[in-house]
Structure formats: C-alpha cells, structure tokens
Amino acid sequence: MLKYIIKRVLQFIPVFFGVTLILFLIANYMPGSDPVQMKVGEKKVTPELRKQIETEYGLNRPWYVQYGDYLYKLTKGDLGISISTGRPVSEILSEKYPFTIKLALVAIIFEIIFGILAGVISAIKQRTFWDVFVTLLTSISVSLPVFWLGLLLQYFFGIWLKEKTGGAFYLPISGAEGALPTWEYYVLPSLTLAAVSMAYAARIMRSQLMEVMSMDYVRTARAKGLSGRKILFSHEMKNALIPVVTFIGMDFGAMFAGAVLTETVFNWPGVGFTIYRAISARDFQVVIGGVTVILFAVMIINLIVDISYAFLDPRIRFTGSEE
C-alpha cells in the first residue's frame, strides 16, 4: 500500500511540471498576454509606466527565470503577487478556498444522498412510476444549463416565495455573509452545483445496481433465503457502488477548481470566479497559483478515491502490495 502511494506521488511530479511549464509558456508567449495593459484599462500605457510595473512585478525577466523564481517561492509557500490587485496570491486563495470547499462538501453530500438514493429507487422499482420519474428528472437535470437552473431557483425561493409568504419564508439568493454563512446560504448554490452530478450519480447507480442484481451470486443469496434488504446492502450495493464512488470522487476533485457559473449566479466568494477573473485580466500569478493548489488537491483526492476501492472491493489489490 505504501509503495503504491509513493508511486502515485512520483507520478504526480511530471504532471506538475508539465502543467506549470505550459502555463508559464502561455503567460509569456500567448498573443495578448499583457497584464500591464489590462491593469491600466483602455488608456495608453506609457513606456515609463510599463517599465515600472514590469520591473516591480518581475515581468521583464525571461520566462525560465520567472519559472525558477516561482518554484523557489513555492517551496516557501509563497505564490507571488497578483498584478491586477497588488495582493499576495496565497492570501487571495486562502480567503476563497474555505468557501469553495464548504460549498463542494454540501454539494457532494447532496450528490451522495439524493443521487444514490434516486438510483437505488429506480433500480429496485424498475419500470414503475418512480423509475420513470427519476429517469425523467435526471434527463431534465442533465440537460439544464447550470446558470439557468440557478436563476430559476433564485426566482422561486428568493423572490416568488418571499412575496407569497409576505416575507415569512424564503431563501437567500446570493452571497455568503461572514466567515461561516448560515445554512440557508448553502441550499440554492449547492443544489445548483450538484444538480448535474446528482443526475449522473443516479444514472450510474441505477445501471450498476441493475447489472449486479442479475448476477449469479445475488441469485444464490436469494436462494439462500436472505432478506431483500440484506441482499441489497451487503451484496448488491457494495459492488454497484464502485463506479459511483469513482464518479463522485472525481467530481469532488473537479469542484476544487471552483464552479465559475454557480459562483457567479449566486455571488459565492469562491475560487472559481477568482481564477476566471484572473484569466480575463491576464493576471497569471493568480492563475498559476490557483492551478497549483488545484493540482495538489486533485492528486490527493484521486489518491483517496483509489485507496477507498480496496475497502469496497476486496478483490482490488494495489501493485507492489505484499498482502
């Protein structure tokens, strides 16, 4: 197991260098990558001002020197300074990540509970009203644009309901006041963020469970006289869950990159919009810093997901393992 983890971490090294190198090359050679102009706006940047900013932000150095500097600073946990705002990138990201993670966690819980539950219901109640209902709902959910779903929820829970109940019941439609927003603030954005994945999780769960249900060992268990519930939980679910866990795990990793649309519609102070805005402003320090954090997060989450297989399926053994 340890060997496996070490191997996975070693595999991460070329990924890390590959991604960051490409970013540095883009930052330096992509046409239009001119953070100084973007900082100034539509006005002409005088050569003097350009020189001043490039000197202070170290943009006048060759890209490989900048890259070396980035690597050196990274070892000290320093991600550089944002050109557009003059703030330390690590400060910007550490401000946004708690919000991104909190939202992702709630969304994942929605995904796990409702996605899996819906999949199980429609698999065990095949070709009934509930099966059709879940299939229909997941089809709608997958095909709805995220921002549109967000807007619908905002209008329904934030405006319509507030008016109908005379302000007695409604949900906040945007923002996250303070460091620890109250639960109401999470409902709509996390539902929106989880909507598509919840539908996929339900569909994967349904098809996997149906496949497992037709397996010989399930028939054997039934012949043994085990109860339906016992079969479902100790035999069918365990095997059917593996692809679902993979999917949800990957999804959780992806959420670390932030959710630009959901964050925009709900004005959530997360990392996705920050990186998006940095890209528009050609603020590469923030982009590279953000991507670095995402790289590490995704690596760790993927590793955890892979390891969790072993618990779900005893047949899975990691290469290099002595057991």
Add this chain to the structure above:
Amino acid sequence: MRKRNLFLVLALAVVMAFALAGCGSKTDSTKKSGTSATPVKGGTMSYYIGEPAYIDPWNAQETEGMQVVQAIFDSLTTVDDKDPSKLLPAAADSWEPNADATVWTFKLNKNDKFADGTPVTANDFIYAWNRLVNPKTKNTLTGKADPSVIAYHLGFVKGYDEVQAGKAKEMSGLKAVDDYTLEVSLSQPFADFAYVVMHPSLGPTPKAAVEDGVDYNGKKVAFGDMPIGNGPFKMAEPWKHDQYIKVVRNDNYYGDKPYIDGVDFKIFKDPETAYTEFEAGNLDFTQIGEGKIKDAEAKYGTSSDGYTVNPGKQSLLGAETSVYYLIINNKDKTLKDPNVRKAISLAINRQAICDIVFEGTREPADGIVPPGIAGYEKGTWADSKYDIEAAKKALADAGYANGKGLPTLELAFNSDGGHEKIMELIQADLKAIGIKTTFDSADFPTYLKKLDSGKHQLGRLGWVADYPIEYNFLYPIFNSKSGDNKSFYSNTAVDDAIEAAEKVTDGDARIAEFQKINKTIGESNPVAPIMFYKHHHVGSARLNDFMFSAMYLANFQKVWITPSK
C-alpha cells in the same frame, strides 16, 4: 422509507420551480411618487459594486474602487452633481492661480480632520501626492513596491518627471506654506488644475496610518484594506474581499454630515445577480439587468433628471461623461481625405445602434464631448449625425461616387466587450453608401498594439472623463503628442490653441476657447463619435434624494432613507 420522502419533496420543489418560474415577480411599485417629507436621519444604504482592484486612493482608478474612495476621502475641490462646470470647495476653502496659472495656492479648511480625529494639513496632501507619483511606493498589503497607474493626474506638477524617473522622492512643486496653505507649482500653465484636484484619488492620506497600519479590534490592519480618510464616511471594518465593504458616518467630518448611518458596498461578481437581489428587495442601488430597462422603468418609475432617485422615480437614465467613438486613421492614404471621413461619420445611424444594441441605454453622440462636461454644447460636431444623402455627397466629393474606386477598408476592434454587434451595424451603414469594410478583431492588448503601430484604418475606443472639462477629451484624443491619439490627428494650430487656452484663468473665457477648439476639430472629422454612455441604474423605493452623478460618482451626503414602518 423516510429518505425517499425527503427526495420526493426535493424533486417536487424542483418541478414546482420550473412551473412557477414563469410567474414573474411583482414588487412594491405602487408606492406614491414624489416626496415632500423632511429628511430623516438613520438607516444604512446597500450599494452594488464589483470587487475593486484598490481602495487605497494612491492606486484607485476603476469605477468600483472609486465609489468607496469618494465616500471616505474628500479632495481639495468638488463639482456640483448636476452642473459639473461649477467647481465647489471641499477640503480647500478657496484657491487661486497666479497670472499664468503656473502656481496654485489652496487654502485648506481648518476644520478638516481625518476620521481618527487628526487634523488634515497641507503636508497630508503632499504626502499623498508624492505617494501616487513615486513608482517605488510600497503597497501596504505586501510591503513591496507597486507603481501607481494613476500618477499621470499630477503630470503637470513640477518635479513629476524626476520622481517618476527615480531621481527624486518628492516633487519639487509641492510646498506647505503653512499647515493650511498648499502651494502647487506646475511645469506649464494649466488653468483647469482646480478641476484636476477634484479627482477622488487625490485626497489626503495620513502618513502614520499608511506606514504603521490602522488599529482595528486591537490589531493592525494594512491601510490598503482599511484606509482612513477625511470624507463623510469611514471604514467600519476591513474590506471583506469579494463580499462587502462597510462604511459608517464619520463624526469628525468637517462638512455637512450625511443623514444615513452608513453604506454597505455589497460586492457582486455580476450585475445580473445584483439586479436579482434588488428585485428581491435586498439591495438599494444597482445596475439594471440586461434587457430589463423598460421593465424597470415600468416597475420603479423614471427619475425626472436622470440622476436623482426618489420614491416612484427610481430608474436613472442620465448621460454619463464618457464617449464611444470610431477611430479613423488620419494618416491612412484613403482616410486622410476629410471628405471620406465626413462621409463615414454621416453614414452611421447612431440612433439605431443605441436602440438595437443597447435598448436605449446609450445616446447618439453629437460630438466628442459628452453632456455633463463644462462647456458642452448640443450638436458641436456638425457631421456627427445620420444623413445618408449628405454622406453620399461627401463620398462623391472625395472622388468615390457610390464607393467606386474606394479600396475595401479594415474595421478593427477588440473581440471582448460585445463590440461586434456595433461593428456589424456600422459595417452595414457604410455599405449602404458604398464603403466596403472587412473585420479584424483580436483580444484587447493585441488590438491596442495594432492601434499603436498605426497600421489600422478604422477602429473603436471609449473615453471616460477623469475630470469634467473639455481639455480631458480634446488633449488626449487629438493632441499630436498624446499617446491616446490613435487617429493620428495632427494639427499644430489645435495643439497651440489647447496650450493657450490653459493659460486663460477666467473660467468662462477658457470654456469659450475650448468650445471653439472643439468645433475646429469637429470640422475635419478626425474620429466619428458614436454614442455617449448613459446610466442604467435603479434605486429602491426607500431612497430619497439619492444622487448618482454624470461622473459616475454616488453622493451619499444628501440621501436619506424612509424609515420602515
């Protein structure tokens, strides 16, 4: 199977949301219009902004940060919200230039204090201004040098070049005659200088707070996150990035104290979300969402002057001091003919662009100088209008009747920012008189490089006024030495006239000079002004006398909030 029920409730809620979303919303638009009540003290106003880049005035330039800066800082002068040609005293009680407008003496208000109670003196202005100009000025958030992008405001002050070049740390032209007398020597005559110093970023800053940090709850906070100024409001707590900036009434303020207790600048990523919040009753002032102007006017009523919000007259559609114009390269071998330029300008149906692309939130430009600028006159540029017959005639006068013999022109623009729709209409308008064009679009920096290189023929740019004076348009856009003159218009008579006008210390006489210069420039159509920007903002029904000026600055000093019952 309790869980199943929970799922059902959720599923039903989603389905209901689809079904009911079409129902729309009704807001309390039935409030009576007009107010006659006397102002009431109290209440906090919430105000939409995007995340500012800086709120430390040394580097605040974009509209977002400026709203906050002008609430917490007062500059030497200010202008009347409704008539920007009227200069008013602010931190300076009075000012006087010498005979050729090279030395300015500002007498400061002796009651002016920073929010922490320390008096504002001439040295606080000198410190603030040197901070702005010195490229080695440290950003208080990082402790590292961060050159200000707005140093140019003080470009006329003696010693500016030396400080910019790193040869000196302080501008030689700034002198504190005594605590309350600031003397500014300029390197050339500039009679509009009192307008320049109204810029919100040119307020005083307290040296101690900048260098040691600001006390907040027993901790030191960087000045950049919690600036201390001399304005009507002060920061209530440090800037919560991407969430909010809260300011409260400054009891040490020397001027008329605001009625409201404070302003919550709520930070949104997107004006559409802010407008949804406004509709839900959670925001007092915001931009109107795209495509919803008519809807907002119907629901909330329209302000009578375009700039003031009162109950029932809440949508603001007044013109802003900014212009969108078509660049015509005056050095191009085809476009150097003034008749071709005239034909282009006359061929463009500006009203159609404003209506089709902007739902009436822009106003056709009748010259390069927008309303709201001191000396603005209607119809200054005779050819800045839609007259297809006159356009055809001008093209024929140039020897290209119906476009015959005229080479295809290239219309360049930046691909971001939604300019393509405007360019398509312009392209069709030009085609109607026989001028064929092709598009060349690129990302913004690449596009600007092209404009710098002079290899363009037609292009676009916008210009937003820093100060409400004609100089602020005519010099940058048309002076032969200006870096922002992308049409390469070059007329020594105009260059000289602008310089001469800035020696005229009498305000009305100077304005008259600039009006003449503006007309002269307009006669040769060096650019084709397309439209002026307009407000597309709305305030809530509880706001009274809230003023959002043509300069895009909110006046929180006069607004009062109707108390809720």
